[in-house]
Amino acid sequence: MAQNHNNDPFWRVKTMKQMSRAEWESLCDGCGKCCCIRMEDEDTADIYVTNVVCKLFDAGTCQCTDYANRSVKVPDCVTLTPENAGALKWMPRTCAYRLISEGKELFDWHHLVSGSRDTIHEAGMSVQNAVISELEIEEGCEHHYITQWPGEPDIDTGLALEPVPDEKSKD
Numbered sequence: 001m002a003q004n005h006n007n008d009p010f011w012r013v014k015t016m017k018q019m020s021r022a023e024w025e026s027l028c029d030g031c032g033k034c035c036c037i038r039m040e041d042e043d044t045a046d047i048y049v050t051n052v053v054c055k056l057f058d059a060g061t062c063q064c065t066d067y068a069n070r071s072v073k074v075p076d077c078v079t080l081t082p083e084n085a086g087a088l089k090w091m092p093r094t095c096a097y098r099l100i101s102e103g104k105e106l107f108d109w110h111h112l113v114s115g116s117r118d119t120i121h122e123a124g125m126s127v128q129n130a131v132i133s134e135l136e137i138e139e140g141c142e143h144h145y146i147t148q149w150p151g152e153p154d155i156d157t158g159l160a161l162e163p164v165p166d167e168k169s170k171d
């Protein structure tokens with residue numbers, strides 16, 4: 001990992017705008033939660049997440065199968081930037097971009113902390129092998145697949161299934 005002379009990792013010492021492209025991309029923990037289809041209640045503006053994933057998502061690898069061309073193939077796939085990373089209400093609470101934009105620390109299972117890309121899956125914090133492709137469900141039935149992912153709060157209750165970093169026990 002990139003460090004400064006005080007051995008602080010880059011995400012603690014650089015602003016998002018100061019990060020290199022490689023550093024920026026490395027922040028992604030590969031959880032796949034942002035690739036799950038969301039629905040917004042027109043009356044309340046509440047956002048609901050499902051376990052239905054974008055057609056380009058591979059449930060086994062937990063990765064986009066065509067990351068380079070995702071914006072062309074899936075026009076509504078949002079590209080994260082330093083400007084929008086902290087402003088997207090629907091982004092997962094555990095998303096590293098959201099955490100850093102909010103001045104929080106990465107979880108222990110994040111690969112930049114653990115040194116392994118497997119730890120997020122071992123900790124049960126990704127959607128690996130727990131989703132169904134949008135190509136496999138009946139159109140218009142996404143509401144049958146509303147779910148709650150580990151680490152994410154109930155809709156508008158603020159309750160998380162797992163503690164977020166600034167709420168972690170000091171034990």
Ligand code: SF4
Nearest residue numbers: 028029031032034095
């Ligand atoms: S939610 Fe954030 S950390 Fe998880 S896959 Fe999406 S961009 Fe990466």
Ligand code: SF4
Nearest residue numbers: 035054057064070077
């Ligand atoms: S295009 Fe790729 S990155 Fe975008 S939502 Fe689909 S699977 Fe995820």
